[in-house]
Amino acid sequence: MKGYLGIDVGSVSTNLVFLNEGGIIKEAIYLRTQGQPIITVQKGLKELAGRLPSGTQVRGVGTTGSGRHLAGIIVGADAVKNEITAHAVASLVLVPGVQTILEIGGQDSKIIILRNGIVTDFAMNTVCAAGTGSFLDQQASRLNIPIERFGEIALEAESPVRIAGRCAVFAESDMIHKQQMGCSLPDILAGLCEALVRNYLNNVGKGKELLSPVVFQGGVAANVGMIKAFEKELGLPVQVPAYFDVMGAVGVALLAREAVVKNGMSYFKGLSVAESKFKTGSFECSGCPNMCEVVEVAEDDMVLARWGDRCGKWCNQVNKEEKVS
Amino acid sequence: MRIGIPRALLYYYYYPMWKTFFEELGAEVVLSSPSTKGILAQGLKYAVDEVCLPVKMSFGHVLDLAGKVDYVFLPRMVSVEHRKYICPKFLGLPDMIRCLDGVPPLIDVNVNLYRKDRDLYTAVKKAGSYLTANQIKIWVAYRRSVAALQKYNRLLQLGLIPEEALAVLEDRVKNEPLPYPSDLNVAVIGHPYNIYDPYISMNLVGRLRDMGATVFTSEQVPEKIVSKYAERLPKRLFWTLGQRMIGAAFHYLDRVDISGMVHVAAFGCGPDSMTGDMIERQAHALQAPFLSLTLDEHTGEAGILTRIEAFLDMVRWRQAEASGL
Known part of the structure; x- marks a missing residue:
């Protein structure tokens, strides 16, 4: 098999994706970065090498995410692209006709508006990180629930409480207050999801025309509570693509494919970089x-x-x- | 006598004038060093919490001059044109600075042209009186300083950024620089002391040029055009700098050769929060590519880099689409 590798090194997760030459996703790996981007990339490469059939040829590699430059140097990348472009490219291929992309990652959130297959507008959170994955993560651990179960618990809510989502610090004190008043955990979690969605739409989505099909991706899209809160607030169905958590890697693998075809060669150092020091x-x-x-x-x-x-x-x-x- | 001028705030508009005036009267003009982390750290330490980043930076620049000069020239910039004001933080600047320990004595003449242009000369006479009692000398120095300013403004209108224009004026380069090679034109709208200070703006202009964009700023737009376009607002703006940004932005949004607009705001700037939004609404109405950047003390450059890379990707993508490629 021949194909292309995409690596997305984010603040919270590092994702690797392998596409075959036809652009079909063959392998996808999601790892926690845990502040060690190089080791995590190497770990991912090792795991990928084990999963791919022997004799697989990596024809090119691309990197994205906030650690894209570092990862690009480690592996010898053919394409080093910002995550907005990478996400847009992936969505366009996986969800044809997409007009709105909601993306919430570990430490940033973005909205991408597309019309007729091209990006026409985008926005990222400004100086405030309220409403990103890290905040949900932190609150989940404060409430002693695994982040994976956050969404399903939120779905059990009967009447979500109102939580101030303007600032993460105040949202936390608001939540503590609601806990002490005796509100149920599902209601608080659902309220938190709604607060994050409100903050996201006010801050990042301000003044944008959100048209269907709407795609929700990034690690936070795993949270069904967030999906429901978005649907409720927008009044539109929200799709979550199968590879929602590795979309950046998919996009940059596609870009690497383009770059290799254009350059006629690849800078990839080989999967063996997993062993280098x-x-x-x-x-x-x-x-x-x-x-x-x-x-x-x-x-x-x-x-x-x-x-x-x-x-x-x-x-x-x-x-x-x-x-x- | 040595007179210090902080390399901050309205330095970017008036430095050639101030410098010529004092040098004509026999003073030695000392400029503070270019902005650095050290200068900002001093500013952050001594400035009140409420002011914006560029004002904090100006505190650092004044402190940088301490011990090197006999006076610091820090005029109280109330108004520089009929019926318009400069931001209120500039009004209080000399008083805020005076409270600091170890600051050289200030030449803090009042520049207030709100009622009539002739009032400027009162300030000129007072500033001149620190160096000479000869009224004719002051008049001659004033005329020469106005000529220097006109020359500087002409260079800015040709598309030079202040640093380049000053190099030409001071004969540090022998010819006027040519436009950078580029495939698209981007307008950068913001207060001059934000966009032209490479430390505050994280070298925004340089980065855009490196990525192949020609940068257009408000300073290139002649005053007549600025006021003509600013008249589109239902009500007159009373800030000189805000009016310049709005008028220039509306002008650039009308020009077909400008492919996109980047608005730069300092976190905590009151006027920016209003004018920025007005410009953004206009850009959206015209469906022009628009990027809003908010600057603050953070030194991590990844955020800015990601946003401008993605923005230029989007602009190029849209251009290719428009030309049917």
Whole structure:
């Protein structure tokens, strides 16, 4: 089998997807990043290598998510794309005719508006992270319920309580207050889902025309309570695609496929990078009062990349060959 | 005598004028260093919590001049044109700064042209009096400073950003820079002290140029066009900078050669929250690609980078679609 690999390194999860040459999804792996992007990517590659039939040829690889640059360097990516473009590409292929994409991830939430198969508008949460997966995660653990069961418990609600969703910190104190008043757990959880949906639509969805078909993706789409809250608020059916939690990886695998066809070659280093030793470190540059935190990635003592400096003093040292023209 | 000018706020509009004026009167003008983490840290430490990021930054710039100059020129900018005001935070700036320890004495003349343009000369005379009692000298210096400002404004209208225009004015480069190679034009609308300070804006202009976009800003739009387009509002705006942003934004939204618009707001800026929304509504009504960026103290660049990458992807996608590719 020949195919393309997509890797989405997000704040909460790292996802890997393998597509065959016809674009059919053959394998999808969802892992928790747990603050260790490199190790998680390597773990994912190892797992993928075990699942794929022997003799499988990876013809190209793409990376996306907030860790896309790091992951791209580790594996030798053909396409390094932002998650908005990657999500839009995946939805367009998996849900033809999609006009609205609601995406809620670990630490950001976004809305993408498409018309006639192209992105016409998008928005991401601004400086506030209320209404993202991390908040649900945190509240679930505070209430001592596994996040996987959050949604089904919320569905048992009889009359969801009103929770202020404007700010995550105040939402939490509101919830504690409601708990102490004696409201039932399902009602509180359903109220929380509704508050998040309200906040999302007011903040990210502000002023946008949300038309059907509406697709809901990202890790939070696993929460049936959230799906129901969206349907109630929008008055529209909300679809959750089969691969909702790995859509970014699907999209970037498709983009890698395009890039490899265009370039006629791939930079992929092979699944064996799972065995390589990568070392990352950071240091504070003392060249000027910016005190930039420079991050360095090395493979077997060879520096692969540096970033984080505003002036380019460190990152240009590595990219020198590229810059000469 | 050494007179310090903080590289902040209205420096981006008036520096050539101020510099010429004081140098004509025999002073040595010292500019604070470009914004750095260290300067911002000082600003954050001493500024009141309520002000916006660029005002906090200006505190840091004044403190950067401490010990290097005899006076800091910090005019109280009340109004720079008939019947319009500058943001109220600028009115109180000299008083807020004066309270800090170790700040050199201020030259804080009142610039208030709200009633009549001639009132400017009262401020000019007072500023000049710190250096000479000779009224003719002050008049000549004033005329030359106005000429320098006109030259600077002409360069800005040609599409140079302040840094480039100053380099030309100060003969640091021998020819005017050519436009960057690009395949699309993007308008960047925001307060000059946000978009032109590469630290505050995380080098937004430079990044857009690196990604192949030519940047258009409000400063390139002549005053006449600004007021003509701002008249589309049902009511006159009373902020000079807000009027400039609205007029320029409406003008760019009307131009077919501008493919998209990025609005930059500082978190906590009152005028931005209003003008930004008015511009966004207009952009939506015209279905123009629009991106809103909110800047604050965070130094993580991933968020900004993801948004502008996705935005340019979207603009290019739409362009390709429109040209039938």
